Amino acid sequence: MTPSLSRRTGSQSALVRGLRNSRSLIGLGMIGAIIALAIVGPALAPYSPSELVGVPYDIPNPDTLLGTDSLGRDVLSRFLYGGRNLVWMAIAATTLGLSIGIAIGMASAYFKGMTDEILMRLVDIQLAFPSVVFALLFVTMLGPSPLLLVILVGVSQAPSVARITRGAALGVVERDYVQWARAVGIPTRRILMSEVLPNITSPLLVELGLRLMWSISLLAGLSFLGYGIQPPNADWGLMVNESRNALTIQPWAVLAPILAIATLSIGGNMFAEGMSRAIGRTEGTK
């Protein structure tokens, strides 16, 4: 078998193999369900998310199935609208974090020496900030625009991805086919993209699940602190912030969004768990 053939089948089946584990499948299902809810939700909402439909903190009744919030807006409608921003921002931030992290990690492993040293110290600096604090620092003066939040969350996810990528890629860059490609002068970019990257997909799939989970946590947390999506928009984290003082009178305004956020982040974590188990097992038996 030629090396390239074995590599291609190996990388493709990393996802398939991982999904054979029931945990990762359930995790993916949970994520899928919430994404579907976020996309379809607005079409199903009985009212507009900003419309005042009743008295504040009304308990669930036939008109407003989940009751009303602090201003008398329909909780169900706000809930159905409120996932959109979180979902797209989390996906965008995770993609950004993975891209930066993979680029840094592969460059570090491939070029070694000074490049490696400098890149890894950069990673250390970013790791000196807890992610929430890092985001708050920049939001202070620049204001919480969705784009800035995506960038901040993405950048704060990158160091962990970079470390994992570097660790996995260190073994791959020593292999014969990479050395051969280097010797015959194939452009570095192509070596990294088509020789190195396909061989480190397994740990990166685990990382994907974890990063998605952290992005959701972080974005929802910032919204909850009041530094995410701004009122009067509907957003799950913001809904919790607005209604948490009425937890005893009208728990639904808080419970609905936190259940959705919990499903999303537990889904991400289960996907990662299942993946790492499936990969660990097959690699262990090899």
Added chain:
Amino acid sequence: MTNASRAASRTIRGWLVRRSALAILMLLIVSFLIFCATQALPGDVALIVLGKEASADQVQMVRQQLNLDQPVLVQYLRWLTALLQGDFGTSLVSRVPVTDILLPRIMNSFFIVTLSMAVAVPVSLALGVLTATRKDGLADRTIMAGSIMVNALPEFVLGLFLVLLLSTSVFHVFPAVSLLSPGKPIWTQTDRLAMPVITLILLQVTYLYRLVRGTVIDVLQTEYVQFAALKGMSPRRILFRHVLPNALVPAIQAAGTIFAFSVGGVVVIEYVFGFPGLGTALADAVGMRDIPVVQAAVLVISVTFFVVNIITDIVSFMLTPPGRGGRN
């Protein structure tokens, strides 16, 4: 002293020196980054802080206080020199020295983080050993599934679930809001501390116990433990002689990690319960664009985070003999 041990102590000293030098350099870069993110921005910083309706006097005062009329590098150096002399500036909002605002807050946060760690570390050790020795049993699998779920939750979601469970309709055990009464020492107000501390403990235990469990499982499979069992050593002695000392090293390393992430996580957790700590001080200051308070709070958190990571590194370097897991 033998040659070998002299060489070993020299490598340790060399490593320590290099590690500390690098740490100081990195802290300088961190401080510069904090400064740049808040003060070296395009546009008029004073106007961003005060809004467009600010009077000329107010703008002038902020400019003067933050040295905004100087070049950025001069601003940074003045800020840094003042910091090194213990002067964190004055709040733009309350006109009170930043140290007066933050010091009690830091003590409060430090108190709940340390208290939670004091409970979480021994509990995790015990739980990790217990579940490892009953690996794949019903209890082990239930606790594992539960801990994975708890760990996946954002801090505020976990906190609010606990509020729903412990402070509202289900059981009314603790007050949901942790506003402290000023004037009374913090440790006498146990009911106010309960919710944030329980949330922290849950987050810490669910992470730490899994690491302990993993290590114990590994140690139990080593040849020396198997040999000890074969030669008839009692399970209890195996546990105390072989398993626990080995499980302690990763536990200490992880405890450092946990302390560090609790320092970050505490921001959101304090906010959930309205606990007057460093985290709520930062969250409030961000909203009011109170630059000196934000700078100081972020600096304190990241320096703590950074220093704890280094201490963890050093401790684990000392615990693992040179050449067997150290960096050289």
